[in-house]
Amino acid sequence: MSHNHNNLGGHASVPGTQGRTLPAPSGDAAAKAFDPWILWVTFRRCWPWAIPLGAALAGIAAFVVIRGFVPRYQASYLLEANEDFVVFKGVMPVMENMARTEKNLFTNPIVLDPVLADPSLRTAPSLSNPETAEANLRKNLSIGSGGTDSRLVVSYTDTDREAAAQVCNAIVESYLRQRDSFDNTRVNNLERWLDPEIQRWEQEVDERRKRVQLLKQKSFGYAPGQSIGRSDSEAHATRMSELRSQVGDLKIKLALFDVMAAELPALEVGGSKVPDPAPAAAVEIQKATVSEREIENAIDGDAKVKAARAVVDRYNAVVLDLEIQDMVRISKDYYLDMKQNLEDAKDTLKQERDSARTRVTKELERIVDEDYRQRKAVAERTLEWQQEQQKRQLALTEQERKLEETKNREAQLKERERSRKEMVAELNVVQSEYDEERERLEQYGGMTAELEFAEDEQAVASDVLTKLRGRVAAIRTERRQDGAVRTLAAATPPRAPVEAVPYKKLALASAGAFVIPFLIGLLWEFKVQRLTDAETHDKTGLLAPVLGEVSRLPAGSGSQKARRVFEESIDSLRSNLFLSVDTRHIRSIAVVSSMSGEGKSSVASQLALSMAKSTGETVLLVDGDLRRPDQHEIFGIEMGPGFTGVLAGKSTLDGAVNSSLGRLIHILPAGQLSASPHRLVSPTSIKSFVDDALLTYRYVVIDTAPVLAAGESLAIASAVDATLICVMRDVSLKENVLRTTRRLQAAGASVAGTVFSGVSARQYGYRYGNYHYALPDTMAT
Incomplete structure (x- = not known):
């Protein structure tokens, strides 16, 4: 007899143990080392009893979850940045990204404290307990983008649909009051700081006007005297005009910069402590459904359906043509054949539509699933980023936060000082060029050149005064009566809860209960x-x-x-x-x-x-x-x-x-x-x-x-x-x-x-x- 195997795997010629003693155990760790194969062994040995028991436990867990489930309702308030203007566009600032810039204000105590102090809102289940009211308010409040950077969605979740809408509206109303207060303070401060500048330049214009009048009297009624040539005079006049315009623009820019720099400290939020950021809330991504209308549109666009419909239309046209021309009696057989072909074509069209329905439904569901996965991935990445930012902020102590705010404030002051020095240096350069050109003309133009310089200085001062007055007029014209943020849709009681059935909790609870028998079996197998x-x-x-x-x-x-x-x-x-x-x-x-x-x-x-x-x-x-x-x-x-x-x-x-x-x-x-x-x-x-x-x-x-x-x-x-x-x-x-x-x-x-x-x-x-x-x-x- 011949054999294919003279040994087995790695066990060929394994010596016996005659006269030898097996090695002593090295410890319990070696004897109890975990082998992944035990998972398969556990399933293979335990499934006859573990699956029925696990199913029963999963059903009990699902029943407990459903019995303890309380539906939650989410009310949403839609806001939009006010971009309207009357005449002067860009005078009033417009918020470019509301979800990023306004979130800190919504979570600030100056907005939330009035809501917590409102006794009419204590009927809301989430705010009924004073000890947990603030924590629940921050937890249930979510701020997100409204689809564009200029729109903001404020949402609040509660177990009572009426209370959810009431609290959401109260939060937004408190925010709008604070936002209007900040904007009014800003505009008032801006006007208040511009008034002294206008008065100073009014005096400057008056003094320069008097100087021009004095020079005119000395020049005998504007006599040119022994002046420079006409072409050189025009060239220097053009250069002087350019330098005068630049000097005026730089002085206006410097004045406005000083006004804005003085305005910024007045807009601080009362030195109030910025609270710890609210825990990042996961955005619930709802999966879209495929409507019957979308399916029908997709079926109508299917190539095979179009071809079958074209055949139906062709036979239908032939039959109608025979009937209209009264050729039915003459070509009865042909007419019946065309009628039969028309019916067959309609049956084919119906079959193609049925077949296309299956195809397009699968394709549309695939598209919906892909869109859902992408939106869910984006939401998860956003949540992870928010949680990371929250952890970083929570890691800072109050002293570190104050130190960081001080450093930021010092950095901003240094940046403003640097910008101001740059503007002053540029003004000095232009002013130096202007003075050199003036001395040059004075050297060759005598009293006429001095008069021209005086008139130029008067024109510069008048130009600065005009622009400052125009700025004030523009601010007063564009001053928004309805605020920088306006309401698009107030919160209303939601019709349906956030989730009608807690599928995630059901799945987790059922899955956990289902694997319990297998875990027991695994522990037993690991023990034996x-x-x-x-x-x-x-x-x-x-x-x-x-x-x-x-x-x-x-x-x-x-x-x-x-x-x-x-x-x-x-x-x-x-x-x-x-x-x-x-x-x-x-x-x-x-x-x-x-x-x-x-x-x-x-x-x-x-x-x-x-x-x-x-x-x-x-x-x-x-x-x-x-x-x-x-x-x-x-x-x-x-x-x-x-x-x-x-x-x-x-x-x-x-x-x-x-x-x-x-x-x-x-x-x-x-x-x-x-x-x-x-x-x-x-x-x-x-x-x-x-x-x-x-x-x-x-x-x-x-x-x-x-x-x-x-x-x-x-x-x-x-x-x-x-x-x-x-x-x-x-x-x-x-x-x-x-x-x-x-x-x-x-x-x-x-x-x-x-x-x-x-x-x-x-x-x-x-x-x-x-x-x-x-x-x-x-x-x-």
Whole structure:
């Protein structure tokens, strides 16, 4: 017989443990190390009871969530920055990003304190408790963009729809009062600071006008005298005019800058402490739904539907043309054919529309889902950014905040001082050029040039005064009566809650309750530490090495392929056993297990058959499990006097052995137990029995009782050449196998290795391959 596998994975030629002691455990951590494979083992073992129990717990959790669910309503107020102007555009400032610039004002105590102090709002469920009213107000208040930078949406959430709208309107009204107060203060301060400048420039204009009049009198009524040439005079006059205009513009710019710099401290918010930022609230993203109208429009735009409709229209036109021209009687057959074609075309159109409905519905739902995911991702990123900003602000102490505000204020003052110095320097340069040009003209123009300079200075002063007065007039003209922010839509009681059913809480609660049984099963499996595969078995370093893996024996007739894989795994086990340096010369083998149900009887019987077929010599299989024998049932033979009769001296070995299965395999059943197994099975009696059996048979294989349940198995294991420990995948416990190994070693047994049985045929074939081989027709049985 030829075999494809002379070894199994990494377990070929694994030496036995004769005369050696397994290493001591390195600690509980090594024995209890977590193996991810235990998750699959837990599911595989627990699902029959865990799934029904988990479903029941999930239903209870969902019921509790629904019973405790209180719907929340969100009322929204829509605001817009006022961009209107009467004549002068840009005079009054316009807020470019309301959601960013106005949020701090909404959360400031100067806006929220009047709301909290309003006794009419105490009926709102969120504000009924004075101790938690402020925290709830900040928590339920959300400020967001209204679709554009100039629009703002203020929302408030409460369990009472009427209270949600009432509180939302109260917050916005308080904000609008404060915003109008700030704007009025700003405009009043601006006008108040411009008045002294206007008065100063009025005096300047009056003085320069008097100087011009004096120079005119000295010049005898504007006599030009000995003046410079006309072309040079015009060129210098043009240059002087440009410099005069620049000087005037710079002085106006500097004056307005001084006014604005003096105005800024007056607009501080009363030195009030800026509170900690409210916790960032997640924006609820509602998933859109596909309307029937959208589906119909998409169906009408489908190419196949259009083509089918074109066919219907064509046949319909032909039929109408025949009817209008009264050709029905003359071409009746043709008319009926066209009518039939029209009906067929309508049926085709209906079919195409039905088919298109399925396609476009899926496509529209995909588009809606994609849009929902994108909007949700944007909302999550925005929330993460807000939370990060909130954490940074909360990390600052009050002293650090004041220090940061002081630094910012100093930086702003330095920036203003730097800007003012730049404007003064530019004014000085232009003024210097103007003075140089003036001296030049005075040098060549005499009294006329001086008069021209005086008139220019008067014109500059008059220009500055005119522009300052124009600024005041523009401010008074554009002064908004309806405020910098106006209402687009006040909050009204919402019709529907934010969520009719708490799907997220239901999903989390149900999922958590559903996995509880699996967690219990996982904890149990982690505690008992079942052996799940050969690699995990070897990694422990505490157990005998795996000598071979045996696939699961198919029940009944079973699959031919599964049975062939099982026989192949037994043959590989036999090859590893007899090719190993430590076990190649053994003749007697005991097959043991820790507990019952770990596959030792199947391994013993099939190993004996494999040894007999491979060597061509007779093998004796002994059923040494006197408490629960089953080898006679496996082979379908009579019990007879059996092993107990031979040990008790009531029968000879030849008389008790059943040789009805042929020359290669002889069976010695357990026999009827008439006395305690411990009296029958002793090291001396077993040693004598094995020696006598080896005189007749080449190999002896003994199936024993579980070691932890029957102590007599130790006597059998100590009397044979080698002992194989059977473990069953997902059944055997690591602690039991370890105890069995130590008992065998203490009894002097030679442990050849471990047989890992119960591996599925598919897994065995995947790991070691699966090949056919032919058997000769004349092979002995």
